[in-house]
Amino acid sequence: MPAGLLSNRVDREDLAAGDHIYSWRAAYLYAHHGIYVGDEMVIHFTRAAGHEIGTGTFLDSFLFSSSTSSAVAGDPPCQRQRCGHLVRPDDGVVMSCLDCFLHGGGLYLFHYAVSPALFLAKARGGTCTLAASDPGHVVVHRARYLLDKGFGAYSLFKNNCEDFAIYCKTGLLVETAFSVGRSGQLASLTAAFSAVASSPLRFLTTSAPGLAIVTTGMYCAGRYVSDMGVRRDVVKVPVQTLVAQATPAATEEAACSLTNHPL
Template identity: 75%
Template sequence: MGVLSNKIERDELKPGDHIYSWRAAYVYAHHGIYVGDGMVIHFTRAAGHEIGTGTFLDRIIFSSSPSNANTTCERCGDHSEQQGVMISCLDCFLDGGNLYIFNYSVSPALFFAKARGGTCTLAASDPSDVVIHRAKYLLDNGFGTYCLFKNNCEDFAIYCKTGLLVASTFSVGRSGQLASLTAAISAVASSPLRFLTTSASGLALVTSGMYCIGRYVSDIGIRRDVVKIPVESLVMHVVMEEPEAAAAAAGAADEAVERS
Protein backbone atom coordinates (compact mmCIF):
# COMPACT_ATOMS: atom_id res chain seq x y z
CA MET A 1 0.00 0.00 0.00
CA GLY A 2 1.40 3.42 -0.94
CA VAL A 3 1.08 6.42 -3.22
CA LEU A 4 0.76 4.39 -6.39
CA SER A 5 -1.57 1.69 -5.11
CA ASN A 6 -3.87 0.93 -2.17
CA LYS A 7 -3.70 -2.80 -2.86
CA ILE A 8 -3.40 -5.00 0.23
CA GLU A 9 -3.33 -8.69 1.04
CA ARG A 10 -6.18 -10.47 2.79
CA ASP A 11 -4.14 -11.19 5.89
CA GLU A 12 -3.66 -7.44 6.36
CA LEU A 13 -7.41 -6.82 6.71
CA LYS A 14 -8.86 -5.67 10.02
CA PRO A 15 -12.53 -5.50 11.01
CA GLY A 16 -13.90 -2.04 10.28
CA ASP A 17 -11.73 -1.50 7.19
CA HIS A 18 -13.28 0.26 4.21
CA ILE A 19 -12.30 -1.86 1.20
CA TYR A 20 -12.98 -1.76 -2.50
CA SER A 21 -12.35 -3.65 -5.73
CA TRP A 22 -12.17 -2.29 -9.26
CA ARG A 23 -14.72 -3.41 -11.83
CA ALA A 24 -15.04 -3.25 -15.62
CA ALA A 25 -11.34 -2.73 -16.40
CA TYR A 26 -10.91 -0.08 -13.69
CA VAL A 27 -13.87 2.00 -14.86
CA TYR A 28 -15.36 2.06 -11.35
CA ALA A 29 -14.90 0.45 -7.94
CA HIS A 30 -17.29 -1.34 -5.59
CA HIS A 31 -16.95 -0.43 -1.90
CA GLY A 32 -17.83 -2.13 1.37
CA ILE A 33 -16.99 -2.53 5.05
CA TYR A 34 -15.03 -5.58 6.18
CA VAL A 35 -16.62 -6.86 9.39
CA GLY A 36 -14.33 -9.80 10.11
CA ASP A 37 -14.49 -13.56 9.60
CA GLY A 38 -14.08 -13.09 5.86
CA MET A 39 -17.35 -11.16 5.47
CA VAL A 40 -18.15 -7.77 3.91
CA ILE A 41 -21.23 -5.57 4.28
CA HIS A 42 -21.91 -3.48 1.19
CA PHE A 43 -24.65 -1.53 -0.60
CA THR A 44 -25.85 -2.11 -4.15
CA ARG A 45 -28.79 -1.42 -6.44
CA ALA A 46 -28.97 -5.13 -7.22
CA ALA A 47 -26.64 -8.08 -6.85
CA GLY A 48 -23.92 -7.79 -9.47
CA HIS A 49 -25.18 -4.33 -10.47
CA GLU A 50 -23.06 -2.36 -8.03
CA ILE A 51 -23.13 0.83 -10.07
CA GLY A 52 -26.59 0.44 -11.54
CA THR A 53 -28.40 3.56 -12.71
CA GLY A 54 -31.76 1.96 -13.44
CA THR A 55 -31.55 3.19 -17.04
CA PHE A 56 -30.50 1.85 -20.44
CA LEU A 57 -26.90 2.72 -19.50
CA ASP A 58 -26.83 -0.41 -17.35
CA ARG A 59 -26.74 -2.56 -20.51
CA ILE A 60 -23.45 -0.95 -21.49
CA ILE A 61 -21.97 -1.01 -17.99
CA PHE A 62 -22.83 -4.60 -17.15
CA SER A 63 -21.91 -6.00 -20.56
CA SER A 64 -18.26 -5.44 -19.59
CA SER A 65 -18.60 -6.46 -15.96
CA PRO A 66 -18.83 -10.20 -15.30
CA SER A 67 -20.48 -11.05 -12.01
CA ASN A 68 -21.04 -13.90 -9.60
CA ALA A 69 -24.58 -12.69 -8.93
CA ASN A 70 -26.19 -15.66 -10.70
CA THR A 71 -24.28 -18.27 -8.73
CA THR A 72 -24.88 -19.65 -5.26
CA CYS A 73 -21.98 -19.33 -2.87
CA GLU A 74 -21.46 -22.17 -0.41
CA ARG A 75 -20.71 -19.66 2.33
CA CYS A 76 -23.02 -16.69 1.81
CA GLY A 77 -25.80 -18.19 -0.32
CA ASP A 78 -27.67 -16.89 -3.37
CA HIS A 79 -27.41 -13.14 -4.00
CA SER A 80 -29.33 -13.11 -7.27
CA GLU A 81 -32.49 -11.65 -5.70
CA GLN A 82 -30.83 -9.38 -3.16
CA GLN A 83 -30.47 -5.63 -3.28
CA GLY A 84 -29.73 -2.77 -0.91
CA VAL A 85 -27.42 -3.48 2.03
CA MET A 86 -26.19 -7.07 2.00
CA ILE A 87 -23.47 -9.21 3.52
CA SER A 88 -21.19 -11.33 1.35
CA CYS A 89 -18.05 -13.33 1.75
CA LEU A 90 -14.88 -11.63 0.59
CA ASP A 91 -14.66 -13.78 -2.55
CA CYS A 92 -18.15 -12.78 -3.70
CA PHE A 93 -17.50 -9.13 -2.89
CA LEU A 94 -14.26 -9.08 -4.88
CA ASP A 95 -15.86 -10.94 -7.80
CA GLY A 96 -12.45 -12.00 -9.10
CA GLY A 97 -10.87 -8.57 -8.61
CA ASN A 98 -8.02 -7.44 -6.39
CA LEU A 99 -8.42 -6.12 -2.85
CA TYR A 100 -7.78 -2.45 -2.02
CA ILE A 101 -8.15 -0.40 1.16
CA PHE A 102 -9.64 3.10 1.31
CA ASN A 103 -7.43 5.49 3.32
CA TYR A 104 -8.68 8.00 5.90
CA SER A 105 -6.99 11.04 7.49
CA VAL A 106 -4.59 11.39 4.57
CA SER A 107 -2.53 14.54 4.20
CA PRO A 108 -3.39 17.06 1.46
CA ALA A 109 -0.16 16.09 -0.31
CA LEU A 110 -1.13 12.42 -0.44
CA PHE A 111 -4.69 13.33 -1.41
CA PHE A 112 -3.47 15.24 -4.45
CA ALA A 113 -0.94 12.51 -5.26
CA LYS A 114 -3.85 10.05 -5.48
CA ALA A 115 -5.13 11.59 -8.68
CA ARG A 116 -8.05 9.21 -8.97
CA GLY A 117 -10.98 9.70 -6.63
CA GLY A 118 -12.60 6.99 -4.55
CA THR A 119 -9.36 5.85 -2.90
CA CYS A 120 -8.85 8.16 0.09
CA THR A 121 -10.19 11.12 2.06
CA LEU A 122 -8.94 13.79 4.42
CA ALA A 123 -11.75 12.89 6.84
CA ALA A 124 -10.98 10.86 9.95
CA SER A 125 -12.46 7.43 10.56
CA ASP A 126 -14.32 6.58 13.73
CA PRO A 127 -13.17 3.60 15.87
CA SER A 128 -13.66 0.18 14.27
CA ASP A 129 -16.35 -0.93 16.73
CA VAL A 130 -18.46 2.12 15.82
CA VAL A 131 -17.92 1.48 12.12
CA ILE A 132 -19.00 -2.15 12.41
CA HIS A 133 -22.03 -1.19 14.50
CA ARG A 134 -23.22 1.22 11.79
CA ALA A 135 -22.69 -1.34 9.03
CA LYS A 136 -24.56 -4.10 10.88
CA TYR A 137 -27.37 -1.74 11.89
CA LEU A 138 -27.86 -0.69 8.27
CA LEU A 139 -27.72 -4.34 7.19
CA ASP A 140 -30.82 -4.88 9.32
CA ASN A 141 -32.55 -1.57 8.54
CA GLY A 142 -31.38 -0.50 5.08
CA PHE A 143 -29.67 2.58 3.67
CA GLY A 144 -32.49 3.94 1.57
CA THR A 145 -32.85 3.94 -2.18
CA TYR A 146 -29.68 3.34 -4.19
CA CYS A 147 -28.70 6.36 -6.30
CA LEU A 148 -25.53 6.43 -8.34
CA PHE A 149 -25.08 10.18 -7.82
CA LYS A 150 -26.20 10.67 -4.21
CA ASN A 151 -26.35 7.36 -2.37
CA ASN A 152 -24.07 4.67 -3.74
CA CYS A 153 -21.77 1.99 -2.34
CA GLU A 154 -18.94 4.41 -1.62
CA ASP A 155 -21.35 6.79 0.13
CA PHE A 156 -22.49 3.87 2.29
CA ALA A 157 -18.95 2.88 3.26
CA ILE A 158 -17.93 6.48 4.01
CA TYR A 159 -20.99 6.96 6.21
CA CYS A 160 -20.18 3.78 8.13
CA LYS A 161 -16.62 5.02 8.68
CA THR A 162 -17.41 8.65 9.57
CA GLY A 163 -21.12 9.02 10.38
CA LEU A 164 -21.20 12.01 8.02
CA LEU A 165 -24.01 12.83 5.62
CA VAL A 166 -24.33 15.65 3.11
CA ALA A 167 -26.95 18.17 4.25
CA SER A 168 -27.56 19.75 0.84
CA THR A 169 -30.08 17.97 -1.37
CA PHE A 170 -28.71 19.74 -4.46
CA SER A 171 -25.17 18.36 -4.45
CA VAL A 172 -23.60 14.98 -5.11
CA GLY A 173 -23.03 12.63 -2.20
CA ARG A 174 -19.80 11.72 -0.45
CA SER A 175 -18.45 9.54 -3.25
CA GLY A 176 -14.90 10.38 -4.33
CA GLN A 177 -15.48 8.63 -7.65
CA LEU A 178 -18.35 10.97 -8.51
CA ALA A 179 -16.45 13.98 -7.18
CA SER A 180 -13.59 13.15 -9.53
CA LEU A 181 -15.93 12.85 -12.49
CA THR A 182 -17.61 16.15 -11.63
CA ALA A 183 -14.25 17.85 -11.17
CA ALA A 184 -12.98 16.51 -14.49
CA ILE A 185 -16.04 17.73 -16.38
CA SER A 186 -15.86 21.14 -14.72
CA ALA A 187 -12.15 21.47 -15.42
CA VAL A 188 -12.52 20.71 -19.11
CA ALA A 189 -15.84 22.26 -19.99
CA SER A 190 -16.69 24.93 -17.46
CA SER A 191 -13.53 26.72 -16.41
CA PRO A 192 -13.09 30.18 -18.00
CA LEU A 193 -9.40 29.89 -17.19
CA ARG A 194 -8.94 27.51 -20.11
CA PHE A 195 -9.16 30.53 -22.41
CA LEU A 196 -6.13 32.16 -20.78
CA THR A 197 -3.73 29.87 -22.56
CA THR A 198 -3.40 28.55 -26.06
CA SER A 199 -0.50 26.14 -25.57
CA ALA A 200 -1.06 22.46 -24.95
CA SER A 201 1.13 22.50 -21.83
CA GLY A 202 -0.63 25.57 -20.46
CA LEU A 203 -4.05 24.05 -21.07
CA ALA A 204 -2.96 20.82 -19.36
CA LEU A 205 -1.66 22.77 -16.36
CA VAL A 206 -4.86 24.81 -15.98
CA THR A 207 -7.09 21.77 -16.43
CA SER A 208 -5.15 19.62 -13.95
CA GLY A 209 -5.17 22.47 -11.44
CA MET A 210 -8.92 22.92 -11.70
CA TYR A 211 -9.39 19.16 -11.42
CA CYS A 212 -7.35 18.99 -8.22
CA ILE A 213 -9.19 21.94 -6.68
CA GLY A 214 -12.55 20.42 -7.62
CA ARG A 215 -11.66 17.12 -5.96
CA TYR A 216 -10.32 18.86 -2.85
CA VAL A 217 -13.34 21.06 -2.15
CA SER A 218 -15.68 18.09 -2.72
CA ASP A 219 -13.94 15.84 -0.21
CA ILE A 220 -16.02 14.83 2.80
CA GLY A 221 -13.25 16.02 5.12
CA ILE A 222 -13.37 19.57 3.70
CA ARG A 223 -17.02 20.16 2.85
CA ARG A 224 -19.11 22.33 5.14
CA ASP A 225 -22.48 20.93 4.09
CA VAL A 226 -22.06 17.74 6.13
CA VAL A 227 -23.43 16.75 9.53
CA LYS A 228 -22.75 13.79 11.79
CA ILE A 229 -25.83 11.67 12.43
CA PRO A 230 -26.16 8.59 14.69
CA VAL A 231 -27.22 5.60 12.64
CA GLU A 232 -30.25 4.99 14.85
CA SER A 233 -31.50 8.53 14.25
CA LEU A 234 -30.91 8.21 10.53
CA VAL A 235 -33.07 5.11 10.27
CA MET A 236 -35.73 6.31 12.71
CA HIS A 237 -36.39 9.75 11.24
CA VAL A 238 -36.16 9.16 7.51
CA VAL A 239 -36.98 5.47 7.10
CA MET A 240 -33.91 5.65 4.90
CA GLU A 241 -35.73 6.84 1.81
CA GLU A 242 -33.60 9.97 1.43
CA PRO A 243 -30.49 9.94 3.65
CA GLU A 244 -29.53 13.47 2.58
CA ALA A 245 -32.91 14.70 3.86
CA ALA A 246 -31.96 13.45 7.33
CA ALA A 247 -28.70 15.35 7.09
CA ALA A 248 -30.51 18.53 6.03
CA ALA A 249 -32.96 18.19 8.91
CA ALA A 250 -30.16 17.61 11.39
CA GLY A 251 -28.25 20.60 10.04
CA ALA A 252 -31.31 22.82 10.43
CA ALA A 253 -31.79 21.59 13.99
CA ASP A 254 -28.17 22.38 14.83
CA GLU A 255 -28.54 25.90 13.44
CA ALA A 256 -31.69 26.44 15.50
CA VAL A 257 -29.86 25.37 18.66
CA GLU A 258 -26.98 27.72 17.89
CA ARG A 259 -29.34 30.68 17.31
CA SER A 260 -31.13 30.03 20.60
Protein backbone atom coordinates in the same frame (compact mmCIF):
# COMPACT_ATOMS: atom_id res chain seq x y z
CA MET B 1 -0.57 0.95 7.61
CA PRO B 2 0.79 3.80 5.44
CA ALA B 3 -1.21 4.84 2.43
CA GLY B 4 0.41 3.81 -0.85
CA LEU B 5 1.07 6.42 -3.50
CA LEU B 6 0.71 4.22 -6.56
CA SER B 7 -1.63 1.55 -5.24
CA ASN B 8 -3.86 0.83 -2.24
CA ARG B 9 -3.64 -2.91 -2.78
CA VAL B 10 -3.72 -4.94 0.44
CA ASP B 11 -3.41 -8.60 1.42
CA ARG B 12 -6.31 -10.42 3.06
CA GLU B 13 -4.33 -11.18 6.19
CA ASP B 14 -3.75 -7.47 6.75
CA LEU B 15 -7.46 -6.63 6.91
CA ALA B 16 -9.09 -5.58 10.19
CA ALA B 17 -12.78 -5.39 11.08
CA GLY B 18 -14.06 -1.95 10.14
CA ASP B 19 -11.79 -1.50 7.11
CA HIS B 20 -13.26 0.17 4.02
CA ILE B 21 -12.26 -1.98 1.06
CA TYR B 22 -12.95 -1.86 -2.65
CA SER B 23 -12.35 -3.78 -5.84
CA TRP B 24 -12.09 -2.43 -9.38
CA ARG B 25 -14.66 -3.53 -11.92
CA ALA B 26 -14.93 -3.49 -15.71
CA ALA B 27 -11.26 -2.90 -16.56
CA TYR B 28 -10.79 -0.29 -13.81
CA LEU B 29 -13.67 1.88 -15.00
CA TYR B 30 -15.23 1.98 -11.53
CA ALA B 31 -14.87 0.32 -8.12
CA HIS B 32 -17.26 -1.47 -5.79
CA HIS B 33 -16.91 -0.53 -2.09
CA GLY B 34 -17.79 -2.24 1.18
CA ILE B 35 -16.99 -2.61 4.88
CA TYR B 36 -14.98 -5.61 6.03
CA VAL B 37 -16.53 -6.95 9.24
CA GLY B 38 -14.16 -9.83 9.95
CA ASP B 39 -14.32 -13.58 9.39
CA GLU B 40 -13.91 -13.14 5.59
CA MET B 41 -17.24 -11.26 5.38
CA VAL B 42 -18.08 -7.88 3.83
CA ILE B 43 -21.17 -5.68 4.23
CA HIS B 44 -21.85 -3.60 1.15
CA PHE B 45 -24.56 -1.68 -0.66
CA THR B 46 -25.44 -2.98 -4.10
CA ARG B 47 -28.01 -2.76 -6.79
CA ALA B 48 -30.92 -5.06 -6.09
CA ALA B 49 -34.51 -5.51 -7.16
CA GLY B 50 -36.75 -2.92 -5.55
CA HIS B 51 -33.85 -0.68 -4.47
CA GLU B 52 -32.37 0.71 -7.64
CA ILE B 53 -33.18 4.17 -8.94
CA GLY B 54 -32.08 3.71 -12.52
CA THR B 55 -30.01 6.24 -14.40
CA GLY B 56 -32.10 5.74 -17.51
CA THR B 57 -28.96 4.99 -19.53
CA PHE B 58 -26.84 2.03 -20.59
CA LEU B 59 -25.07 2.36 -17.20
CA ASP B 60 -27.91 0.44 -15.54
CA SER B 61 -27.29 -2.81 -17.40
CA PHE B 62 -23.52 -2.22 -17.52
CA LEU B 63 -23.14 -1.83 -13.76
CA PHE B 64 -25.56 -4.58 -12.87
CA SER B 65 -23.69 -7.04 -15.07
CA SER B 66 -20.57 -6.43 -12.96
CA SER B 67 -22.25 -6.32 -9.56
CA THR B 68 -21.99 -8.99 -6.89
CA SER B 69 -25.71 -9.63 -7.31
CA SER B 70 -25.06 -11.22 -10.67
CA ALA B 71 -23.10 -14.14 -9.20
CA VAL B 72 -24.18 -17.41 -10.75
CA ALA B 73 -23.22 -21.05 -10.63
CA GLY B 74 -19.70 -21.49 -11.90
CA ASP B 75 -18.26 -18.50 -10.03
CA PRO B 76 -15.27 -19.11 -7.73
CA PRO B 77 -16.15 -21.22 -4.65
CA CYS B 78 -17.41 -19.29 -1.64
CA GLN B 79 -19.42 -19.66 1.55
CA ARG B 80 -22.65 -19.29 -0.41
CA GLN B 81 -24.96 -20.07 2.50
CA ARG B 82 -23.60 -16.94 4.22
CA CYS B 83 -23.88 -14.56 1.26
CA GLY B 84 -26.71 -12.08 1.67
CA HIS B 85 -27.02 -11.27 -2.03
CA LEU B 86 -28.04 -14.89 -2.59
CA VAL B 87 -30.05 -15.43 0.60
CA ARG B 88 -31.86 -12.06 0.47
CA PRO B 89 -31.69 -10.91 -3.19
CA ASP B 90 -34.15 -8.04 -2.63
CA ASP B 91 -31.99 -6.25 -0.03
CA GLY B 92 -29.77 -3.36 -1.12
CA VAL B 93 -27.43 -3.76 1.88
CA VAL B 94 -26.07 -7.30 1.96
CA MET B 95 -23.34 -9.32 3.62
CA SER B 96 -21.20 -11.44 1.32
CA CYS B 97 -18.08 -13.50 1.64
CA LEU B 98 -14.92 -11.77 0.53
CA ASP B 99 -14.64 -13.90 -2.61
CA CYS B 100 -18.11 -12.91 -3.81
CA PHE B 101 -17.46 -9.25 -2.97
CA LEU B 102 -14.22 -9.21 -4.97
CA HIS B 103 -15.93 -10.98 -7.88
CA GLY B 104 -12.55 -12.01 -9.24
CA GLY B 105 -10.94 -8.58 -8.80
CA GLY B 106 -8.12 -7.34 -6.61
CA LEU B 107 -8.45 -6.22 -2.99
CA TYR B 108 -7.78 -2.56 -2.15
CA LEU B 109 -7.93 -0.54 1.07
CA PHE B 110 -9.57 2.89 1.12
CA HIS B 111 -7.45 5.29 3.22
CA TYR B 112 -8.70 7.91 5.68
CA ALA B 113 -7.16 11.04 7.21
CA VAL B 114 -4.59 11.31 4.42
CA SER B 115 -2.60 14.51 3.97
CA PRO B 116 -3.70 17.07 1.35
CA ALA B 117 -0.51 16.35 -0.60
CA LEU B 118 -1.21 12.61 -0.76
CA PHE B 119 -4.88 13.22 -1.57
CA LEU B 120 -3.97 15.39 -4.55
CA ALA B 121 -1.22 13.00 -5.62
CA LYS B 122 -3.90 10.36 -6.08
CA ALA B 123 -4.99 11.37 -9.55
CA ARG B 124 -8.14 9.28 -9.34
CA GLY B 125 -10.82 9.75 -6.71
CA GLY B 126 -12.57 7.02 -4.76
CA THR B 127 -9.37 5.72 -3.12
CA CYS B 128 -8.84 7.99 -0.09
CA THR B 129 -10.22 10.97 1.83
CA LEU B 130 -9.03 13.68 4.18
CA ALA B 131 -11.86 12.78 6.58
CA ALA B 132 -10.95 10.79 9.68
CA SER B 133 -12.38 7.35 10.36
CA ASP B 134 -14.16 6.35 13.55
CA PRO B 135 -12.92 3.31 15.52
CA GLY B 136 -13.41 -0.07 13.89
CA HIS B 137 -16.07 -1.30 16.31
CA VAL B 138 -18.18 1.81 15.62
CA VAL B 139 -17.83 1.27 11.88
CA VAL B 140 -18.90 -2.36 12.14
CA HIS B 141 -21.88 -1.38 14.31
CA ARG B 142 -23.11 1.09 11.68
CA ALA B 143 -22.65 -1.43 8.87
CA ARG B 144 -24.52 -4.18 10.75
CA TYR B 145 -27.29 -1.79 11.76
CA LEU B 146 -27.80 -0.74 8.13
CA LEU B 147 -27.65 -4.39 7.05
CA ASP B 148 -30.73 -4.89 9.20
CA LYS B 149 -32.49 -1.57 8.55
CA GLY B 150 -31.39 -0.61 5.04
CA PHE B 151 -29.69 2.41 3.52
CA GLY B 152 -32.51 3.65 1.33
CA ALA B 153 -32.77 3.32 -2.43
CA TYR B 154 -29.60 2.79 -4.44
CA SER B 155 -28.76 5.60 -6.84
CA LEU B 156 -25.60 5.73 -8.91
CA PHE B 157 -25.27 9.49 -8.61
CA LYS B 158 -26.74 10.15 -5.15
CA ASN B 159 -26.56 7.08 -2.93
CA ASN B 160 -24.10 4.42 -4.00
CA CYS B 161 -21.77 1.82 -2.51
CA GLU B 162 -18.98 4.33 -1.82
CA ASP B 163 -21.41 6.68 -0.08
CA PHE B 164 -22.48 3.76 2.12
CA ALA B 165 -18.92 2.80 3.06
CA ILE B 166 -17.87 6.41 3.78
CA TYR B 167 -20.91 6.92 6.00
CA CYS B 168 -20.15 3.73 7.92
CA LYS B 169 -16.56 4.89 8.45
CA THR B 170 -17.26 8.51 9.40
CA GLY B 171 -20.96 8.97 10.21
CA LEU B 172 -20.85 12.04 7.96
CA LEU B 173 -23.57 13.05 5.53
CA VAL B 174 -23.85 15.99 3.18
CA GLU B 175 -26.37 18.35 4.76
CA THR B 176 -28.61 18.64 1.74
CA ALA B 177 -31.77 17.07 0.46
CA PHE B 178 -30.05 16.02 -2.75
CA SER B 179 -27.60 13.41 -1.49
CA VAL B 180 -26.81 11.01 1.32
CA GLY B 181 -23.08 11.09 0.73
CA ARG B 182 -20.46 12.16 -1.76
CA SER B 183 -18.67 9.56 -3.83
CA GLY B 184 -15.03 10.30 -4.56
CA GLN B 185 -15.35 8.54 -7.90
CA LEU B 186 -18.17 10.83 -9.00
CA ALA B 187 -16.45 13.88 -7.49
CA SER B 188 -13.48 13.16 -9.74
CA LEU B 189 -15.74 12.88 -12.76
CA THR B 190 -17.44 16.16 -11.89
CA ALA B 191 -14.11 17.89 -11.29
CA ALA B 192 -12.74 16.66 -14.61
CA PHE B 193 -15.78 17.88 -16.50
CA SER B 194 -15.69 21.26 -14.76
CA ALA B 195 -11.98 21.68 -15.41
CA VAL B 196 -12.34 21.06 -19.13
CA ALA B 197 -15.73 22.51 -19.95
CA SER B 198 -16.73 25.02 -17.30
CA SER B 199 -13.63 26.89 -16.16
CA PRO B 200 -13.11 30.39 -17.65
CA LEU B 201 -9.43 30.03 -16.72
CA ARG B 202 -8.89 27.77 -19.72
CA PHE B 203 -8.99 30.90 -21.90
CA LEU B 204 -5.98 32.43 -20.11
CA THR B 205 -3.58 30.39 -22.19
CA THR B 206 -3.49 28.99 -25.69
CA SER B 207 -0.38 26.84 -25.33
CA ALA B 208 -0.75 23.11 -24.76
CA PRO B 209 1.48 23.07 -21.63
CA GLY B 210 -0.30 26.08 -20.18
CA LEU B 211 -3.71 24.54 -20.83
CA ALA B 212 -2.59 21.31 -19.20
CA ILE B 213 -1.41 23.16 -16.08
CA VAL B 214 -4.62 25.18 -15.79
CA THR B 215 -6.82 22.13 -16.35
CA THR B 216 -4.88 20.02 -13.85
CA GLY B 217 -5.06 22.80 -11.27
CA MET B 218 -8.81 23.15 -11.66
CA TYR B 219 -9.26 19.38 -11.50
CA CYS B 220 -7.28 19.14 -8.26
CA ALA B 221 -9.15 22.09 -6.75
CA GLY B 222 -12.50 20.55 -7.68
CA ARG B 223 -11.61 17.23 -6.08
CA TYR B 224 -10.26 18.88 -2.95
CA VAL B 225 -13.28 21.09 -2.21
CA SER B 226 -15.64 18.14 -2.80
CA ASP B 227 -13.97 15.89 -0.24
CA MET B 228 -15.91 15.06 2.91
CA GLY B 229 -12.92 16.01 5.03
CA VAL B 230 -12.95 19.69 4.03
CA ARG B 231 -16.56 20.44 3.11
CA ARG B 232 -18.50 22.75 5.39
CA ASP B 233 -21.91 21.29 4.54
CA VAL B 234 -21.42 17.93 6.26
CA VAL B 235 -22.93 16.84 9.54
CA LYS B 236 -22.39 13.81 11.76
CA VAL B 237 -25.60 11.77 11.98
CA PRO B 238 -26.07 8.76 14.29
CA VAL B 239 -27.10 5.67 12.36
CA GLN B 240 -30.34 5.34 14.36
CA THR B 241 -31.26 8.92 13.42
CA LEU B 242 -30.46 8.29 9.77
CA VAL B 243 -32.78 5.30 9.63
CA ALA B 244 -35.52 7.03 11.65
CA GLN B 245 -35.46 10.05 9.33
CA ALA B 246 -35.54 7.91 6.21
CA THR B 247 -38.45 5.68 7.25
CA PRO B 248 -41.23 8.32 7.43
CA ALA B 249 -40.20 9.72 4.06
CA ALA B 250 -40.32 6.29 2.46
CA THR B 251 -43.70 5.60 4.03
CA GLU B 252 -45.10 8.92 2.80
CA GLU B 253 -43.76 8.31 -0.69
CA ALA B 254 -45.36 4.89 -0.78
CA ALA B 255 -48.68 6.33 0.41
CA CYS B 256 -48.62 9.00 -2.30
CA SER B 257 -47.91 6.34 -4.88
CA LEU B 258 -50.93 4.32 -3.80
CA THR B 259 -53.11 7.44 -3.83
CA ASN B 260 -52.07 8.41 -7.35
CA HIS B 261 -52.05 4.86 -8.67
CA PRO B 262 -54.62 2.79 -6.72
CA LEU B 263 -54.50 -0.95 -7.13
